[in-house]
Amino acid sequence: MARPRLIAHAFGVVTGIAVLLGAVLVSPASACTCLPGNEADRYNRATHVFAGTVLAEEVEDNNTPDTYDDRNRYRIQVGLQYKGSVPPMVDALSTTVITACGVKLSVGVEYVVFAFGDSSDARVDITSCGGTRPASVGPPMTSGGSSTPTTPCATQAA
Known part of the structure; x- marks a missing residue:
């Protein structure tokens, strides 16, 4: 009796994980990532x-x-x-x-x-x-910047 219950529970967990993974993997990539700095x-x-x-x-x-x-x-x-x-x-x-x-x-x-x-x-x-x-x-800050970034900003128009 305990074995079918364990199998049903495992099946439910696997199904839940599959649904969550599907939602994450199918979602469009839309996160905005900016270069660090001031x-x-x-x-x-x-x-x-x-x-x-x-x-x-x-x-x-x-x-x-x-x-x-x-x-x-x-x-x-x-x-x-x-x-x-x-x-x-x-x-x-x-x-x-x-x-x-x-x-x-x-x-x-x-x-x-x-x-x-x-x-x-x-x-x-x-x-x-x-x-x-x-x-x-106020007006823009034009000095006091950090060092030049070494990673490109893929989302920033150039």
Whole structure:
């Protein structure tokens, strides 16, 4: 009598483990991993750093079932430029998926934007790893960074 009960219990444990493993292994990889460091490090890694006010937000839907390729486009009126060169009006692009390093900005709010890429087409990329934050905190920290990181940030647009 005890043997069938033991077998049933073992079967239940194995089934439970299989279900949990299946859920973990089938889940899409969406974790955002950022390089270590402080704001001065993020400033040094950024192509452009500027203050600007978000005027509009629009989703660029790539017309595929996969939402991971959709991007938020934030129209920003540029104020002070701390690093690099961007036009007076620029579109900052970020994935719509926050867990994949997407950034959520609010219309009407001024930000210090840490951006990447060529701005000649008035478009730059931003990620949650970049350091973009409300401008009310103050200007960006430009010194006091740690040593140059030795590992690449796979999720940061270059």
